[in-house]
Every structure is written in structure tokens, then in C-alpha cells.
Amino acid sequence: MSGRLHVSPANAEPLAVSRDPRATSHEPASSAAGARVWVLGSTVLKILGLAVFAFLLFGPLANLALWSVAERWYTPFKLPVSYGMRYWEVVFRPTGDAMSSLMTSVGIACLTVMVALAVSVPAGYALARLKLPWRTALMILFLLPQAFPSVAIYINVARVFYSIGLTGTITGVVLVHAAHGLVYSVWIAAAAFAAVDRDLELAARNIGASPLRTFFTVTLPLAAPGVMASAIFVFLESLDEFTGTFFVGVPQITTLPLLLYNASMGGNYQIASITALILLVPSVVFMFVIERFLKADVLSKVGQ
């Protein structure tokens, strides 16, 4: 049975189903030729399956890229009628909406990272190294904002913020993003500190370093890649956040996801697609570099 079973997401392909029973009914005499036909057929099937998979995976992204360079594209035409970079100029014009949203988005994301790190580095250290009562419950508490249907929370955050004048302000949006990203920053920071070899800290203490000096010269530098990974997670989470900004930030704060949403609902697919491509860049870059920052020794301690 070894070469015959073809488990693939393209299982739905009628070819895969119809060919299996035929292969089993070959006469023993023609089995060598049959085996060769089978090997060929299975390779063709695998290529086909992979092609369908790649099409489903990249088709939507290809369509996005096409829209971003389509100057005119309407119904009967399968491909854009005319190509051009006109809308890119519109987006990247220094005075345009898109540039200011990009600035707003990046600014909010940087502030969010600072706020999240400021509270989660101490918290992560405490969770990793110090005796805390109900440690598991505390860890789960940080997970809750991610593991809860968030829309209902955000509408109430918006209501509370409205009463203290925080709706439509950068501060309000940063707070919402930071609370949402806290699970990454706290959990990963705790894992990063837990992965630091305790003997190195003890050695520093033995030769006379103060606890504070030990932390800043030994523990923190060793945990830095993990903390960096958590910062990247929080940054991306903030950059991509839509729901919270939708309720807390409007109408004054327009981040890139909100610009994308408004452009798309307004039927301006070019602007929407270009904005989406800008948002894609950090996501894809991160997918490739994540393994450099999040080493296996840290990863294995996440959530413990």
C-alpha cells in the first residue's frame, strides 16, 4: 500500500478517488508495468495536488497584487484593462491620507510596544523567577483578552473611555492594543527569563554583583532575544488590530486597517489593495525571521 495513499488537501480531486481502485485490480503478470504507471500517476497527482494547494494559497494574494497595479479593471475583462502605478503615487503622496495613517499606525504600534514591555518585563521576571501565589491563575488571566470574544469587551471599553474622554485619542487606542498584546509579551518574556541559566546569575551574585546589577548585566541581556520576539509580536498585533480601533479610535484615529476598511467598503479597491500590501510586508518578513528570535529553548517554556 505504500506508494498508493495520497493524503493531500486536494483529496477532493475526482482523479485521486477514481484511480485508486484500478491500481489494485492489476493482474500479477503486468504488475511491473502497472507499478511504473502507478509511480508516474502518483507523481502527476502529487504535482496536481500541490498546484491546486498553491493556487488556493496564493490566488487571493495574487488578486490583491493585481488590483494594486490595475488602473482600470471592469466586468467582462479577466485581467486589468490598463496597468499603472497611479494609485501608488496617490497612496505615497506625502500629504495623502495613507501616509498619515501609516504614521499613525507605526506611532501607535511603537507606543504600544513600549507600554507592553514596561509592564511585562517585570511581570515576566516575577512569573519566571519569584514565588507567586496562584501562578497558573495569573498566567491564564493574561490569556483571557485573547481567548474571549473581544467585540463585546471593546464596546464596553469604548463606553468607559467615552466617559473619561479617551475615545478618539492615541492614548485610548494604545491602551486597548497593549492590553490585547499583553498575553504575548508576558508569556514570552516569562519564557525568556525562565530559559536563562540560573547558575550564571548565582555566579554574578557570588563575585559581588548586586541583585539589580545582576539583572541588568546578566539576566536581561541573556533574555533579550526572547523579549525582542515578544516586542515584535506586540508590534504586529497593534499594527494589524482592527476591531478595537474601530470602536475606540473612530472617528479621529485612522490607522492603516481602518483606512483599508473604509477604502474597500467605498469600492476603492486599488487603495484598499495597496494598503493591504503595506500591511502584508511586516507580516511576511516576521514569518521568516521569527525562528531567529524565538529559539527552541524559549519556545518550549512558553505557557509554563
Next chain:
Amino acid sequence: MARPSFFGLLLIAPALAMICALFLYPLGFSLAAAFTEPGGGLSLMHFRKAFDLYSTDILFTLFIVVVSTLLTGLFSIAIAGILTLGETPWLVAALRALYRWPLFIPFIVAAQCMRTFLAKNGLMNNSLVALGVMEPLQATSFLDWRGIIITFVWKQVPFVTLMLAGAMASIDRATIEAGRNLGASRIRVLIELVLPQVVQTLLVGLVLSFVTMLSVLSVPMMVAGSQPTMLTVDMAFRINSYGDYATANALGVISYAIAGAVAWIYLRHSVKREVQA
């Protein structure tokens, strides 16, 4: 040990305060708004209104999320299975390089991609027509419940697969080899030997996906039309059009209940496992 413990609480206090102010307090606020009547007493009137107006959408939401979760599980098992048990090196390598792409793509970007890709004249229909698989007249828009499910599955499969493939890579290869040597097919090895060892990871991934899909606002708004739609869109509509916090919060509590039910199923399963172990 009293002193370090106190110091630890001091270090963790700012983070806790943030969660309390920005999560627990609004959560209490939403429960209070959902269960109190205008006069101040406890009542279920908002739930009655929510059920009257949105019972179709509640069922629609459940249908979408359950089907998406099941499909996500199925595809993740298939892909992780090929990555673990595949015997064609180039296929495994290609799949490993491909499947992760949507992992960090934001939901709103995925929604915009699908909004164009799945449309009546989108790239999907156009490609099928160009390949001769389909007649131009047969092209239909997928921008309804199917579009939402496709977007959710497209976005969540890499996440669950990543967790699942990691878990499958760390199980004892000897059990797999033993099963193969005894003549079991790869599908049978996958279902009877590998899956039972990673079912806990699969469940965690699926529960997280379930709750994520339950809370996404952008995908149902951008991919599908207005009726029927998902609870998140209804909540936003109640707030933005009527300022009706009571009904919106009642819908919110219903979505907590759905998420809670799934979490309970998961917990019951893991408790049962621990008892067996």
C-alpha cells in the same frame, strides 16, 4: 519566603492593573448592562429582544464557526500528516515552505484578498473559466457564508498545522515505524497511531481558532452581505446605529456562552485524559 513573594506581586502589579482596568472591568460592565432592566432590577428582557431579532444570526454564527473549525481541523491533520509521514521528499519540502504563508497575515488583509478573489469576476472564477473547467455563465459569487468559511479556513489552517506538525514531530518515531513494519497503511498510522498522541494539541489549536473566528469583525463585514450575518456585526450595528448597549451586550453574553461551552468541552476532555493517565 514572604519577602520575595511580596516583591514579585509588586513587579506583576502594573500588568495586573492593566488587565483589570481594560478587560475585567469592561467584562463586568457588559454583564451588568445585559442583565439589568432600565429601572435597575435584574431581568432577561434584553435577551428576549436579542433572540427575537437575531436568532437566525445566532444559528448562522454557530454554523459558520463550527463548520470552519471542523474544516480547519481536517486540513491541518492532512497537511501535518503529509509533513510527518510523507515519503516524497520534494513534496514534503514544498508543502513545508508553502503552508505557513497566511500565518501572520491580518484578518482584514485576508478579507480584502478574498473580497476580490471570490467575487463573481474574481481571479478564482476567471482562472477556472480560462482553464475550461467552468462555463462563464456558471460563475457565481462566493461572497456569502461560503466566503466567510473559506477566509477563516485559509487563515487558521497554517496556525493549527504549525502546532500540530510540531507535536507530531516530537512523538516517538518508533511507534510509527513499528506500525509501518506491521503493514499498516500511512492513513491508518496517521489515524490510529499519530493522532491519538497529538489530540490534545489539536484541541488547543481548534479551541483557540474557534474563539478567534467568533470574535472577528472585519471578515463578515467585508466578505459577506448584510443578511444573515455574524453576531459581531450585529453588535457593531446595534451600537453604531441605535446606541443600544443593552441588546448588544446581551448578544455579547451569548457569544461568551458559546465560547464558554467550547472551553468546557475542551476542559472535560483534558480532565478525562488526566484521569486515564
